[in-house]
Amino acid sequence: MRPRSVVSEPAPALAVAGVTLSFGGVRALHDVSFEVQPGSITSVIGPNGAGKTSLFNCISGFYRPAAGSIRLFGERIDRWSPPRRARHGLARTFQNIALFRGMTVLDNIKLGRHAHLETSLVDALVYYGRARREEVALRAEIEHRIIDFLEIDHIRKAPVGALAYGLQKRVELARALAMRPKILLLDEPVAGMNREETEDMARFILDVKADWGVTILMVDHDMGLVMDLSDHVLVLNFGEVIARGRPAEVQDDPTVVAAYLGSGDVESLRRRFAGGSDRGAEAA
C-alpha cells in the first residue's frame, strides 16, 4: 500500500476500496472500488438489484462489509458506528422517505443538527440560559440557510406525515443539510416525482454543490437527471463495477447498454423470435 501524503495531494472526499458484502450465498457487492472527488457530483447507476442501496448502506454504516475499506477525507470509517460517521460529516437521504412522521418539519430539520449541539440533560430541563441560546441560534440558522433555500417556509410548522410526497423528499434533504454534511448521499432523490418536482430537486442539488460546497454521491434511475447533473458516473451490475467515467462515456459503453437492455445482439434475438433454438449462440 502506498503511503498517503496529506500535503501534496488532497484526499478524495470518499474512497471505497475493494468492498465486498454477502448475505448468505448472495453476493451483494464484489470488490467495489471508486473515489469521489471533493466538490463533485458522482452518480451510481445500475439495474434493479445491482447493489446500489447495499453500497449506500455500507457507506452509512448499516452493513459492515466483509472486506475492503471506506475512507472519508482520508479517515478510515468502515468500523465506525453510524452516529460517529454522522458527526464526521456523512449525511444521507433514503429511497423510501425516513422522516420522523410525528414531528413538524421544523423539528425534523432541527434533529439533523443533533450531533453538533451541546445542550446537556440538565440544561434541557432548565431550558432558560444555555439551552435557549443554542435553540434560538439554531432556529435562526435553519430559517436563513435551509428553510429559505429549499422554499419550505410555508410548511415549517406542519406535521411531516401530512405533507405531499415531493415536499417530504425536500424536507429530508433539509434535514440532511442541517447535519452540516461534507458529503451527502442521496438515495433516489427524485423517485416518484413529477417533472416539475424533479426539476426543483435538480436545481437544489446543483445549488447544494455550488453554494454549500458539499460533495454529493447519488443513486437514481432518472437517466436524464443523472446525465445532466453528474460529474462522474459509476455503473454497478450484480454487485460489480462494470463501467465508470464521465456521463457521456458511460452512456455509450456497450457493457452498460447490455446491462440495462439485456445481453445478445439483434440478430440472435431475431432468430429466437423466429423460433430458432440457438441458446448456445446467444450465450456466446
Added chain:
Amino acid sequence: MRIGHAKESYAADEALLDSPFQWTMLALMIAGLAALPLFGDPYWVYLVCLIAIHVIGATGLNILTGFTGLVSLGHAAFLGVGAYTVAVLEARIGTPFPVNLLAGGLAAAAVGLVVGLPSLRVKGLYLAIATIAASVILHFVFLHWASLTGGPAGLSLPPATLFGVALDTPFALYWLILPVAGVMVLGAANLFRTRVGRAFIAIRDRDISAELIGIPLLKTKLMSFGISSFYAGVAGGLWAYFFRVVTPESFPLIMSIFFLAAIIVGGLGSILGGVLGAVFMTLVPEALKLGVGLLSGVLPDAVAILAPVRTVVFGALIIGFLIFEPLGLAEIWRRFRRLQHLWPFRT
C-alpha cells in the same frame, strides 16, 4: 376569538406559551390552586395532592412510553423504589426531605437504567413483558429484604419537616407537592424543546434514521429510562410522605396499568396529555363514588356494585379512547383551541 399573534423573534416563536391570553389563564390557574387550601375542604386538598403525585408519575411514564416509544409496565415498581428510599432515609437516618426526595428519584433512576438495558434489543410487547418481570423482581425485593424494607409490614415514616414545622396534613404537604409537580412538568416540557427530547421522539418515530443523524440509540434510550424512573421515584417519595406508610402492596401492577391508562387517555407524547390524563384518571373513581352515593338513595346495594363498576369503567374508558380519540384528551383540547381561534367565522 383570538385569531393569532404576530411574533417578532425566533425566541418568541419557540416559547411554550405564545400569547398574553395563555399567560393570563396560567396565572388564574395558579391563583386558583393557591387559594384552594384557604377555601376548599380537606377532601379536595387531599384529592389535589394525589392528582399532583399522579401527574408527576404519568409525566415520567409519558417521557418513556409516549415520547420515546418504549412501553413500560413496571412504572409502579419505580415509584416503589423512590418511596422505599425516602422511607428508609427519613425513618432510619433522618436526612432532610429535599435530600430524601432527590435520593428517591436518583435511586429509581439507577434501577431504571438497569431495567432499560434490554431495550436496545427488545421492543414493544417484549419490552413490556421485560418491564413486568423487572417489577415482579422489585416486589420480591421489597417483600423479602426485610432488614431494610420491613418485609410485608412495610415501613412507616415520620412526616417531612420544614424549618421545624411538621408537614403532617394534606394542607401542609400541599405546599410541597404542588410546586414540585409544577417544576417537574415544566422541566419535562422544556426537555422537548431541545435536542435531548427531540432525540427521544426521533427514536420513537424511526430509530434507523435516528442513528444515521448521530443519535446513539442505547445511550438515548437509557437516558429516557433514567429520566422516566427519576420522575417515578420522586412521585413515589412524595407518595411516601403523603401516606406515611410504605408496604410492598402499595405499588401493585395495577398501578402501572393506571399510569399507562392515564397517558393513553390523556395523550401519548404530549406533556399536557400526561397531566390531563392523570387528572382524569384520578377523578373518575371519585366521580363514580359520588354517583354511587347519589344512587344509594334509589338503589340500596349500590355500594356493593361499586368495585366492579369502577373496573369496568376504567377498561371502557381506555378502549373508548383508543377507538374514538387515539390522541387523547390533549387532542380534544387542541381542537377546542382551534375552534376558539376561528370562532365565530368557522366552527
